[in-house]
Structure formats: C-alpha cells, structure tokens
Amino acid sequence: MAVVGDRIAERAAEDFGRSAPRVVSALERLAVSPSADPERIQAAVLLASRGDLTMLDDALEHAADDWPDLLDRAGLAGADWRDRLDDALGRG
Numbered sequence: 001m002a003v004v005g006d007r008i009a010e011r012a013a014e015d016f017g018r019s020a021p022r023v024v025s026a027l028e029r030l031a032v033s034p035s036a037d038p039e040r041i042q043a044a045v046l047l048a049s050r051g052d053l054t055m056l057d058d059a060l061e062h063a064a065d066d067w068p069d070l071l072d073r074a075g076l077a078g079a080d081w082r083d084r085l086d087d088a089l090g091r092g
Contacts, residue, residue, distance in 0.1 A: 002038030004028050007089040008046065015051035023056060030063055041067055043085055044074035 004012070004024045012027070013020040027042045045063050048070060049056035062070045071077040076084055 002028065002030075002032055002042070004042060005039055008039060008042045011043070011046050011089055015046060015049070016053070016056075019053060023053075026056070026060055030060060032063075033067060036067055040071065040076055040081060040085060043089060044070045044076050047074040047076070047088060 004027050008027065009020070009024055012023040016023045023046075027045060030041065030045070032038045032041050041063055044067075045056065045059040048059040048062070059070060062073070068077065071081070078084070
C-alpha cells in the first residue's frame with residue numbers, strides 16, 4: 001500500500017470528478033510489488049481506466065494480477081516511462 005501523491009490525486013480529480021476520493025482510496029489500498037514504483041503503478045491504473053469506473057475496477061484487478069502487463073497497456077513499460085509519466089501527470 002502506498003499513499004497517493006499530489007500528481008496522482010490531481011489526475012484522479014480530473015478524470016473522475018466527484019468519484020475521485022473513491023479512486024484515490026482504491027489506489028492507496030492497492031498492494032504494489034516491492035520491485036515496482038508505486039506512483040508508476042497508480043498512474044498506469046489511471047491511464048488504463050480512462051476516467052471510467054468500470055475500467056478502473058478492471059485496471060485495479062490487472063495491477064494486482066499482472067502489473068507488468070498493465071504497465072505495457074498504459075504505455076509505461078518502456079525505458080522512457082519516467083518521461084511518459086511526466087507527460088501524463090505533469091512534472092513532479
């Protein structure tokens with residue numbers, strides 16, 4: 001479990017509006033592999049869900065079952081993932 005940072009919270013608010021607190025709570029409860037960057041996984045969930053709560057649930061499940069595949073699905077699997085993350089969330 002990892003606390004959601006400002007960039008993730010802001011993106012959740014942009015994408016999910018009034019449902020953002022629910023989204024942030026779900027992201028904070030997400031068990032992240034010790035070998036993964038929590039913000040990267042949380043961002044992948046948001047990007048893969050595209051502002052849709054049903055897709056969010058699918059992305060959260062995917063993160064728990066196969067987070068490397070989720071990173072690929074969200075465009076954050078490559079060596080340039082930090083740049084892509086900054087492009088999607090703004091500079092940290």
